[in-house]
Amino acid sequence: MKNAHIVGWGSYLPDRVLTNDGIANFVNTSHEWIYTRTGIRERRIANQQETPAKMGFEAAAEALAVAKISPSQVDLIVVATSTPVHMFPSTASQIQDYLGARRAAAFDLSAACTGFVYALEMATNSIKVGASENVLVIGTEVMSRVLDWQDRATCILFGDGAGAVVVRGSSIPGGIMASTLGSDGSGGNLLSLPVNYHTNLPILHSQPSVNGHHPNAIRMNGRQVFRFAVRVIAESVQAVCRDAELDLEEVDLIIPHQANTRIIETAAKKLKISPDKFFLNVDKAGNTSAASIPLALCQAVGAGRLKPDDNVIFVGFGGGLTWGASLVKWDVTPPAYDTHQINWRDPRYIWARNKSRLKRLGRKVVSTISGSPTPEARLRDAEEAKDE
Numbered sequence: 588m589k590n591a592h593i594v595g596w597g598s599y600l601p602d603r604v605l606t607n608d609g610i611a612n613f614v615n616t617s618h619e620w621i622y623t624r625t626g627i628r629e630r631r632i633a634n635q636q637e638t639p640a641k642m643g644f645e646a647a648a649e650a651l652a653v654a655k656i657s658p659s660q661v662d663l664i665v666v667a668t669s670t671p672v673h674m675f676p677s678t679a680s681q682i683q684d685y686l687g688a689r690r691a692a693a694f695d696l697s698a699a700c701t702g703f704v705y706a707l708e709m710a711t712n713s714i715k716v717g718a719s720e721n722v723l724v725i726g727t728e729v730m731s732r733v734l735d736w737q738d739r740a741t742c743i744l745f746g747d748g749a750g751a752v753v754v755r756g757s758s759i760p761g762g763i764m765a766s767t768l769g770s771d772g773s774g775g776n777l778l779s780l781p782v783n784y785h786t787n788l789p790i791l792h793s794q795p796s797v798n799g800h801h802p803n804a805i806r807m808n809g810r811q812v813f814r815f816a817v818r819v820i821a822e823s824v825q826a827v828c829r830d831a832e833l834d835l836e837e838v839d840l841i842i843p844h845q846a847n848t849r850i851i852e853t854a855a856k857k858l859k860i861s862p863d864k865f866f867l868n869v870d871k872a873g874n875t876s877a878a879s880i881p882l883a884l885c886q887a888v889g890a891g892r893l894k895p896d897d898n899v900i901f902v903g904f905g906g907g908l909t910w911g912a913s914l915v916k917w918d919v920t921p922p923a924y925d926t927h928q929i930n931w932r933d934p935r936y937i938w939a940r941n942k943s944r945l946k947r948l949g950r951k952v953v954s955t956i957s958g959s960p961t962p963e964a965r966l967r968d969a970e971e972a973k974d975e
Contacts (some may be wrong), residue, residue, distance in 0.1 A: 750881025
């Protein structure tokens with residue numbers, strides 16, 4: 588049985604920065620109020636062109652560059668997102684098309700803020716049973732489009748972004764050593780997002796409301812989610828340490844879902860460890876849901892917080908209620924070159940987009956020439972043509 592190793596990583600953050608002072612311009616709050624309760628100073632906000640698929644592509648392309656593999660070598664793409672533009676086609680299929688990863692199967696996974704940990708476990712299992720060799724795991728979210736920007740309890744928390752990793756099968760020991768996943772549907776009402784949210788509501792503009800609240804935006808019971816998060820962080824970290832037969836003291840770094848610094852500080856006390864063992868970037872990115880752990884991972888690597896043979900834990904929690912953790916033996920030396928130059932102008936991706944356009948054009952031509960596929964459909968088309 589092969590081991591699953593993380594061999595590439597990449598991230599994407601929109602250029603637009605929304606500070607706490609910026610939010611205070613349209614919500615009754617202040618920088619001090621937000622920061623003391625959440626640890627957040629600012630977050631990124633996507634523009635209309637920065638869709639989950641576009642941002643996920645950018646993160647994935649960077650991860651492939653770090654891993655030094657081509658899109659044609661990818662066997663599977665798993666995307667964790669709660670904010671897809673379409674229920675189908677999946678965001679994963681769109682990213683597969685953008686990359687030109689013609690051999691890859693692709694699907695989306697919905698587990699809210701725990702989505703990346705769930706997706707990483709799906710990738711690991713696919714590799715261990717021999718179904719895949721190289722898997723792209725992506726977390727990508729445009730949370731700004733599912734918020735009620737008049738609800739101070741939620742609009743201050745979230746931001747947009749994408750992160751990705753490449754997971755590769757190898758006979759070398761290490762990699763993803765232990766995982767745990769959980770769910771408690773009885774708490775679904777504590778953190779929820781209706782399926783018919785408005786994906787194109789512009790930020791800072793008025794929105795339809797019911798009793799002062801947007802009917803299709805995120806709703807959260809902050810106090811109960813806080814207690815839930817502290818408990819499952821501690822339990823999940825202990826569970827993966829136990830399964831990997833490691834003491835908590837042997838863990839070099841914990842990268843949690845970036846929701847709130849107070850949650851992390853309280854969980855650290857419960858675990859009786861220093862908060863410094865947790866890597867946080869919530870002050871600059873806010874809560875990016877399924878994208879938060881891979882985004883933080885990329886920044887931890889860039890900050891020199893991970894080196895070969897380090898033990899790192901990813902731990903997530905979120906709507907569902909869901910939770911999960913993975914313990915990883917890190918065995919990759921970070922590349923010295925700048926991977927952020929990978930983008931839409933890369934010749935491989937220009938070719939992939941042009942090839943996709945040609946395939947769509949070919950389908951239209953074939954459809955026009957051949958007409959409807961059955962006699963009944965052709966007769967119906969003829970009748971409709973007469974009516975016109």
